[in-house]
Amino acid sequence: MPPTGFLGWLSGMLDWLRSLFFKREMELSLVGLNKGGKSTLVNVLTTGQYTEDTIPTAIVFVVDSADVDSVPAAARELHALLEKPSLKGIPLLVLGNKNDLKGALGVTELSNAMNLKSLADREVAVYSISCKSHNNIDVTLQWLTKHARA
Known part of the structure; x- marks a missing residue:
């Protein structure tokens, strides 16, 4: 039996919002302070x-592997992000995107350029995509599925 009253209205509104997202393509940057409700939203x-307790189960960091000049900045941002206590021990997936372009870094080159071997306190996977x-x-979806909360 579908919800009625306010809950029915809210459910209908959420269905309408979801229909907007899945019928149209959009890019969205969702930002906010730690524990602000981004994942919950x-x-x-x-x-x-x-869900009351949403904790990160995996971190996915995407790098333009064909823009070699941007990789050091990406590495600095990643390492700064991983210093946050709330992300300690959470598995990391680094995706070197744009491997279809000439000069794109491979997995080993990207790992070295981003100093990923220094991240000994967590599982780290790197894919060239x-x-x-x-x-x-x-393989990216397989990794995400493996690390999804049961």
Whole structure:
């Protein structure tokens, strides 16, 4: 039996919002302070479900592996991010995107350029992918599925 009253209205509103997101393509940057509710908002918008305790289960960091000059800045940002106590021990997936372009760094080169071997306190995986040609998207999804909360 569907919810009635305010809950029914809220459920209908969430269904309408979800229909907007899944019928249109958009880029969205969701930013905010730690524990501000970003993950909770994404869960509510995508699944309609609210969970009290949302903790990160995996970190995914995407790098333009064809823009070699930007990799040192990406490495600094990643290492600064990983210093946050709330992210201690959470598995890390680094995706070197745009491997379809000439001169893109491979897995070993990207790992070295980003000093990923220094991250001994967590599981680290690195994949060379291409969103454009869908190269290695399957292994990316497998990694995410493996690290999803049961």
